[in-house]
Amino acid sequence: MTLTADSALEQQPEETPKASSTVYAQPGxxxxxxxxxxxxxxxxxxxxVPPANGKYFEDITPVTGKPFCEIARGxxxxxxxxxxxxxxxxxxxxxxxxxxRANILNKIADRMEQNLELLAxxxxxxxxxxxxxxxxxxxxxAIDHFRYFAGALRAQEGGVSVIDEDTIAYHxxxxxxxxxxxxxxxxxxxMAVWKLAPAxxxxxxxxxxxxxxxxxxxxxxxxxxxxxxxxxxxxxVNGFGIEAGAPLxxxxxxxxxxxxxxxxxxRLIMQYASENLIPVTLELGGKSPNVFFExxxxxxxxxxxxxxxxxxxxxLNQGEVCTCxxxxxxxxxxxxGFVADGLDRVKKVKQGNPLDLSxxxxxxxxxxQLEKILSYMDIGxxxxxxxxxxxxxxxxxxxxxxxxxxxxxxxxxxxxxxxFQEEIFxxxxxLTSFTDFDDAISIANDTLYGLGAGVWSRNGSQLYRxxxxxxxGRVWSNTYHQYPAHAAFGxxxxxxxxxxNHKMMLDHYQQTKNLLVSYAEGPMGFF
Amino acid sequence: MTSRxxxxxxxxxxxxxxxxxxxxxxxxxxxxGCCDGSSPMCYPVGMFRTxxxxxxxxxxxxxxxxxxxxxxxxxxxxxWKYTHLTIDLVNGRGSGFSLEAPEGKRFMIRxxxxxxxxxxxxxxxxxVPDTAAALT
Numbered sequence: 001m002t003l004t005a006d007s008a009l010e011q012q013p014e015e016t017p018k019a020s021s022t023v024y025a026q027p028g029x030x031x032x033x034x035x036x037x038x039x040x041x042x043x044x045x046x047x048x049v050p051p052a053n054g055k056y057f058e059d060i061t062p063v064t065g066k067p068f069c070e071i072a073r074g075x076x077x078x079x080x081x082x083x084x085x086x087x088x089x090x091x092x093x094x095x096x097x098x099x100x101r102a103n104i105l106n107k108i109a110d111r112m113e114q115n116l117e118l119l120a121x122x123x124x125x126x127x128x129x130x131x132x133x134x135x136x137x138x139x140x141x142a143i144d145h146f147r148y149f150a151g152a153l154r155a156q157e158g159g160v161s162v163i164d165e166d167t168i169a170y171h172x173x174x175x176x177x178x179x180x181x182x183x184x185x186x187x188x189x190x191m192a193v194w195k196l197a198p199a200x201x202x203x204x205x206x207x208x209x210x211x212x213x214x215x216x217x218x219x220x221x222x223x224x225x226x227x228x229x230x231x232x233x234x235x236x237v238n239g240f241g242i243e244a245g246a247p248l249x250x251x252x253x254x255x256x257x258x259x260x261x262x263x264x265x266x267r268l269i270m271q272y273a274s275e276n277l278i279p280v281t282l283e284l285g286g287k288s289p290n291v292f293f294e295x296x297x298x299x300x301x302x303x304x305x306x307x308x309x310x311x312x313x314x315x316l317n318q319g320e321v322c323t324c325x326x327x328x329x330x331x332x333x334x335x336x337g338f339v340a341d342g343l344d345r346v347k348k349v350k351q352g353n354p355l356d357l358s359x360x361x362x363x364x365x366x367x368x369q370l371e372k373i374l375s376y377m378d379i380g381x382x383x384x385x386x387x388x389x390x391x392x393x394x395x396x397x398x399x400x401x402x403x404x405x406x407x408x409x410x411x412x413x414x415x416x417x418x419x420f421q422e423e424i425f426x427x428x429x430x431l432t433s434f435t436d437f438d439d440a441i442s443i444a445n446d447t448l449y450g451l452g453a454g455v456w457s458r459n460g461s462q463l464y465r466x467x468x469x470x471x472x473g474r475v476w477s478n479t480y481h482q483y484p485a486h487a488a489f490g491x492x493x494x495x496x497x498x499x500x501n502h503k504m505m506l507d508h509y510q511q512t513k514n515l516l517v518s519y520a521e522g523p524m525g526f527f
Numbered sequence: 528m529t530s531r532x533x534x535x536x537x538x539x540x541x542x543x544x545x546x547x548x549x550x551x552x553x554x555x556x557x558x559x560g561c562c563d564g565s566s567p568m569c570y571p572v573g574m575f576r577t578x579x580x581x582x583x584x585x586x587x588x589x590x591x592x593x594x595x596x597x598x599x600x601x602x603x604x605x606x607w608k609y610t611h612l613t614i615d616l617v618n619g620r621g622s623g624f625s626l627e628a629p630e631g632k633r634f635m636i637r638x639x640x641x642x643x644x645x646x647x648x649x650x651x652x653x654x655v656p657d658t659a660a661a662l663t
Contacts, residue, residue, distance in 0.1 A: 057629070060620065073629070184562040185621070211562075212621035212628065241563075241624040262564030263600070264556045264575070265623035271576055285561025322561045368619025368633040372565060379610065379638045418638070421606040422565045448559065448602050494560065494602070 022357040027125045028068070034118040036125075039070040040219045042078050042238060045085035046231025051239070052077035059216050062128030062363040063354050065402035071215040074239030076247035079207065082235035083253050086178035086205035089232030094175045094203045101201055102150035108225045109146035112139065115224055122220040123189050124354045128363030128404065129317050131355050141483055142193040145501075148485035149201040152503035166520035172513040175203030176255040179509065180248045182241075182269075183218070184260045185211035185365050186320040186425075192218050194500050195258050196234065202509035207235045207254070209245050213366045241265070252276050256509065259283070260322070262423075263494055281498030281508050283322060283491060285423045286451030289444035290314075290325035290480065291434075291466060293457040297334040304341075306478070307456045311342040311429075313480045315349050315361050315408040319427035320369070322495075323452030325480055327420055328431045329443055335433045339412075343389050346429075349408050351394055363403045364426060370404040373426030376419055377409060380428075385413030388431070415443050423449070437462065441469045450492030454480045473499070530641075530648040531611075533585045533597045538616040539634060540589045543569070546626050547592040555614065556581070557599040557607075557636070558623065567597070567614050567634045568625040584612070608651060610638045 025032040039056065041048040051072040058067035072078070112119060120134035129138075159171035181195040192208060199206050210218050215238045222236060237244050245265075249257050250272040259269045260283040273280045296307045314325050330338050354362030364370045370393065377391050390409030395401055408427045411419055420430040434440040444453060453472040457463045467475040473490045476482065483489065483501065490499035498508055535543070547553055552572040558564045568575070572593075577583075582604045586594035597614070599607065619633025627634055646652050 057631075186562060240621060240628045242626055243629060246624045261562050261623060262558045262560040262566075263603075264558035264568045265563070266560070268575055268624055283561070285559075285564055320562075366620050368566075368617055368622070368635065371617045371619070371635055375635060375637055376565075382638070382640050416606065418606055418610065423560050424565065425562065448606075 023353060024121050024124075024131055024355040026063070026355065027121060033121050034220065036069045036122070036216055036220070040072060040216055040238065042072045042074050042082065043219065043222055043226075043234075043236040044078070044082045045088070045235065046226070049078075049081070051075065052081075057212070057240075059126065060366070061125050062365050062404045063125060064399050065367070065404065068125070069216055071212075072238045074237040074244040076243075078237050078239070079244060079247040079251060082207040082237045083178055083251055085232040085235050086207055087253065089230055090175075090177055090205045093205055093230060093233050094177075096203065098153050098156070101203060102154050104228055105146045105150035105153075105197060105201060107228050109143045109150070111225050111228065112143045112146070112221070116140070116143075119189060119217075119221060119224075121355065122217045124362070126214045126217045127185065127188055127365050128354055129320075130359045130362045132357050132359070133317060138187055138190045141485075142190045145190075145193050145197045145485050149197040149506070152506060153201040156503070156506060163516075166518055168517050168519065170515040170517065172515070173202070173506070173510045174513045176509060176511055178205045178207065178254055179256040179258065180251065180254040181206055181208045182245050182249065182257070182259045182261065183208060183210050185213035186317065186322070188214035188217045189221055191260055192221075198500075198505040199509045200229075200233070202506050204509055205233050205235075207237060207248055209237055209239070209248050212238070212240050246272075249273075250275070254278065256280070258498075261285075266496070279508070281500070282496040283451070283498075283500065284449075284494060284496045285322045286449035286472070286491065286495045287327060287421060287423055287447045288323050288325050288449075288452040288454070288472065289327045289329055289447070289470070290454035291329045291440050291444055291456065291470075292331060292334070292338060293440070293455075293459070293462060293466075294331040294333045295458045295462075296456050297338050298458060303458065308341055308345045310454060310456055310480045311338075312345045312349065314429040315346070315427040316481055318361055318364050318406070320365060320425050321481070323474065323481070324423075324425070325452070325454050326424065326428065326430060327415070327447075328429055329434050329440055330431065331440070332433045332435055339388075339431065343410060346389055346408050346410060351405060351407070352396060353400060361408060361427060363405050365404070367404060369425065370406060373406050373424055373428060376422070376424045376426070376428060380411045380413070380417070380419040380430075383413065383417045383419065385411040385417055385419055385430070388412055390427070415446055421447065437466065441466065444470050448493060449495045451490075451495035452476065530645040531585055532649070533587065533612045533614065535587045535589065535595075536613060536615045539614045540587075542616050542627055542630070542632055542634070543587070543589050543595055544592055545630070550626060552593040553595045553626070555595060555597040555634070557597070557603065559600070559603050563621065563623045565636070566622055566625070567636055568623050569627055569634055570624070571626070587614070608649070609641055609646070611641050611645065613637045613639075
């Protein structure tokens with residue numbers, strides 16, 4: 001995930017030459033920049049509260065495959081308590097001034113910035129992603145997100161409509177109340193912040209359910225900023241989907257539910273929302289096409305180099321990104337040469353210890369994720385797809401030997417194959433060719449999903465036409481994997497409902513109050 | 528002969544028996560998409576509403592419990608119809624709202640291409656995509 005101009009991503013390998021200084025110590029060991037606590041309870045009403053049933057589960061680091069802390073196994077009573085704490089806090093929080101809330105968001109961002117390394121290492125340890133990504137992308141983007149919504153809130157205006165000379169309609173934004181948010185495990189802190197920042201800015205109170213695969217790093221964040229938020233404004237209930245997520249999504253006292261995940265759970269969330277007649281936002285993944293037109297290879301210049309990086313972006317975050325460019329479509333006229341150069345670039349992806357600053361691809365987030373990816377490699381081979389590179393689990397030896405590592409993998413095949421249609425959520429690229437513009441668009445759109453897409457061309461007109469023709473909410477054009485605040489992000493087709501990352505997200509967390517006011521002196525004349 | 532689209536491994540069957548003992552009759556819905564997606568989600572019958580957008584792939588016969596029906600969305604089935612599915616069980620952590628997650632386990636799909644005999648049984652013989660031709 002690249003991001004801003006000052007991204008540290010490009011600078012690191014050259015500027016940190018010594019091996020000993022480029023590897024962060026494992027959390028909790030000598031010289032580590034952070035330590036996890038041994039146990040995390042639920043965070044309700046501004047306090048850490050043990051789960052009602054007294055049960056805990058282990059949090060496992062995918063770096064080594066070993067448990068490192070215990071997490072509250074929350075259930076319905078914990079969710080009920082958190083929702084109640086939210087409603088207790090709401091009357092005061094909902095009436096704070098926009099300036100006051102914006103200032104709090106800015107202070108949260110400042111606190112995070114002061115603790116960037118700590119948060120980055122915490123997230124890497126829990127999720128398995130390379131620390132250079134958490135340092136350069138995940139956490140800086142999260143910080144910027146708070147600042148963006150602080151600014152967007154301050155600049156938001158209601159409306160005044162003149163109905164006639166004496167009648168005026170005023171439109172006010174009001175918070176919804178207590179909202180539920182269910183967070184995925186691929187960017188444990190950033191995905192939480194995508195939902196937290198607009199909801200807090202809009203004046204809502206929140207019950208947040210982190211993913212059970214990555215339940216702890218958000219508490220490291222909470223520890224840093226808890227003094228900045230009034231008690232009950234943000235509550236975190238940990239636990240499993242069936243035991244804590246479902247009771248939250250179906251809770252009759254929440255006013256909205258937001259979810260990032262997959263289609264079946266997305267349908268369940270909508271089913272619950274229909275029972276309670278509340279709005280949802282859903283982000284449900286994709287199978288994003290990355291389209292390379294022949295003029296990309298017209299010169300072997302810096303732009304060509306950029307396109308090859310674009311080809312290799314399927315391996316970013318171990319492929320565990322909803323918008324992973326997991327289908328590469330390369331025009332037939334340049335296919336052989338471009339693919340050969342692309343595979344060379346893939347070979348240069350350095351796999352290793354996620355805590356090493358030079359590592360480009362780390363560990364998959366969980367054992368079941370690893371198993372699923374391997375099962376897709378198996379089905380790809382059975383379907384007759386040709387394995388061009390990778391295709392196996394990677395054993396990194398030492399104490400990483402039980403970690404969940406997968407080689408970057410490229411399959412060549414055709415778009416009807418299951419590996420071209422299903423989100424593998426791993427570093428697995430499905431590669432095929434196309435003949436012309438229409439063929440490219442037809443293949444690109446032959447998918448159930450429509451979250452992201454990439455288009456690469458030196459021809460501005462072609463770039464524009466392709467971008468408009470692809471049915472996806474975000475079409476990166478001559479770029480990929482940028483996620484700046486102020487660019488709307490969300491899905492077409494089965495990829496979801498609603499948009500994130502943009503000021504329009506404030507609307508997703510607000511009611512519209514209309515005051516229809518008559519300034520006429522006399523009666524209307526009906527009675 | 529009759530063919531089946533979906534089967535279950537002994538390990539997964541054992542987990543279904545355990546889950547049925549506490550949750551009653553069970554069903555699966557195959558998920559697509561992000562994060563915990565592309566996985567079979569196991570629910571108590573009645574929790575997840577299937578509808579006209581779904582296809583019933585079959586029912587798993589597991590000793591001692593009610594048959595476990597397996598569903599998938601019709602649109603997804605269009606891409607899956609040439610494969611036979613076996614529901615397996617692996618060590619895991621979390622899977623949407625699926626019932627097995629708290630046990631530290633996770634249901635997972637293993638796939639194989641349908642045999643010619645099975646393709647014939649399901650009436651799919653003429654429609655098999657010609658992979659080799661498309662690659663050249």
